[in-house]
Amino acid sequence: MRMKKVSILIFFSLISCSTNFVRIENGFTKINDEYLDRNKLIEQIKPNKDYIYWDYATFRPDLYKNKKEVIRKYGDTLIRNSYTFYPPQSGFFNECLPGTCFSYVTYIENDDVHYVTDETEMKKFIGKIDNLPEAILILEMYDLWFDHKEKKAGSFKKTANGYELYMMKAKGCPVTRESIKVEIDSIGNFKLKNNGVYYKSNNCDMS
Numbered sequence: 001m002r003m004k005k006v007s008i009l010i011f012f013s014l015i016s017c018s019t020n021f022v023r024i025e026n027g028f029t030k031i032n033d034e035y036l037d038r039n040k041l042i043e044q045i046k047p048n049k050d051y052i053y054w055d056y057a058t059f060r061p062d063l064y065k066n067k068k069e070v071i072r073k074y075g076d077t078l079i080r081n082s083y084t085f086y087p088p089q090s091g092f093f094n095e096c097l098p099g100t101c102f103s104y105v106t107y108i109e110n111d112d113v114h115y116v117t118d119e120t121e122m123k124k125f126i127g128k129i130d131n132l133p134e135a136i137l138i139l140e141m142y143d144l145w146f147d148h149k150e151k152k153a154g155s156f157k158k159t160a161n162g163y164e165l166y167m168m169k170a171k172g173c174p175v176t177r178e179s180i181k182v183e184i185d186s187i188g189n190f191k192l193k194n195n196g197v198y199y200k201s202n203n204c205d206m207s
Helices: 004-020 038-042 118-127 132-141
Strands: 051-060 067-075 093-094 102-107 114-115 153-157 162-172 177-187 189-198
Touching: 004 177, 038 067, 038 189, 093 132, 102 118, 114 118, 114 177, 118 132, 132 162
Parallel strands: none
Antiparallel strands: 051 067, 051 102, 093 102, 102 114, 153 162, 162 177, 177 189
């Protein structure tokens, strides 16, 4: 009987060691679960200029066939057909282990085709942050995500010059999640405050 009590005590001690209390300030609203789908964020992009044509695509190089998927396109498709588009060699959101697929933006300006292939260029392409999805998309490019189950890592508040958000920084081995307070302004500049680990396990997530 005594051994059972000791086991229970150890169990609860492990739980308390793996989670920290994070205080959420007043005025924060849980981020909508639909934004777990990145396509929902992409649908809300409003570029810094009214381009003749632009699109957001993902590309996965393959030994036999390159796979491109256009997630969103906007503008004059007839003009677009008069240009030749070549997928760039790299982009942002390097995923599909071991990082063989990526995202990029193509746009037409000054009678030429341009490509957006990294986080800095994407922030310039978006320009002024017009909505919450744009803010989330920028932060995801810097490996900050939101936890749809935890307000301490998945909530936001509109401010006079942008947004404040509680986001998540995750590690896969062992599985660790940290609460990150983010202040992001209207042009995508942001600063972080780490609130500590709120979840940790002995498991590894290699996906």
